[in-house]
Amino acid sequence: MSDNCNHHEGCGHDHLGNDLGPQDSLFSQIDRPNVIALNGAHKGSVVIKPWNEREDNSQYLESDADDQLILRIPFTSNVRLRSLLLKAGPGGKTPEKITLYANAPHLDFESVNDRNPSQELEIVQGNSVGEYPLRTVKFNNVSNLTLFVPAAQGDDVTRISYVGFLGHWTKRNEAPVVTVYEAQANLADHEKIQGMDGTYSNVGH
Known part of the structure; x- marks a missing residue:
């Protein structure tokens, strides 16, 4: 990305030309x-595509x-998010903005x-995938993300x-941490301490 895009929330230019992703x-x-x-009107998963299908407009x-x-x-x-990649539109069907x-x-x-x-993020109209930098401090330990589009840019x-x-x-x-707490001490499981009830036991005696 250019220096201008590093400091701009809504860079809509395509800097992602590597076909390998x-x-x-x-x-x-x-x-x-x-x-x-x-x-x-469609399943949400249709927009989650492999990198080599990012320009495919047949599924939307x-x-x-x-x-x-x-x-x-x-x-x-x-996940720790750095950028949102988005392809939207065409024209007035492009989101006016997206809140995350x-x-x-x-x-x-x-x-x-x-x-x-x-x-x-303010979304710009374009024919290619746009990269929108995110404030990583706000997206540092993310398990799920919600994107809200309040309006399109003129279309219905x-x-x-x-x-x-x-x-x-x-x-x-995913593994839970299991901690066992003893509700009541079982004296049979513990050595007796000298001075307690006048008795004393020691291992090997």
């Missing part, structure tokens, strides 16, 4: 079967009743305005054809 792509860490779209997510859209994206690991909420898996259209977003519906992320991930520890 960026090494810090988080595609493999997205729980694709459980991606949910609210007010979506479009809003249904109006131009608002919510996309809930769970991850299979704990980290670790808020149950947000809907009624509750989304009651919570402060982790970041808000919003259309998104690709969503991806750049960043780092760490394996989630």
Whole structure:
């Protein structure tokens, strides 16, 4: 990315020309079967594509009743997000902006305005994938991410054809920590201490 894009929230230019995909792509860490779209005319998972399909417009997510859209994206690991990758539109079907909420898996259209977003991005119209830098301090330990589109840029519906992320991930520890607490001491399990009840025992005696 150029220096201008490093300091701009809404850089819509395509700096991602490597056909092998960026090494810090988080595609493999997205729980694709459980991606949910609210007010979506299609399954939310259609926009989660491998890197080599990012420019494919045949599969897309479009809003249904109006131009608002919510996309809930769970991850299979704990991720640290650096950038949002987005391909939307064309034209007036491009989101006006996208607000992102980290670790808020149950947000809907009624509750989304009651919570402060982790970041808000203005979306630019374009024909290629745009990279939008994120404030990593706000997305440092993310297990799920909610994207909210409040309006399209003039059309009655919003259309998104690709969503991806750049960043780092760490394996989630699913095993619970088991701690056993003794509700009441069992004297048979413990050595008697000298001076207690006038008795004393020692190993080997």
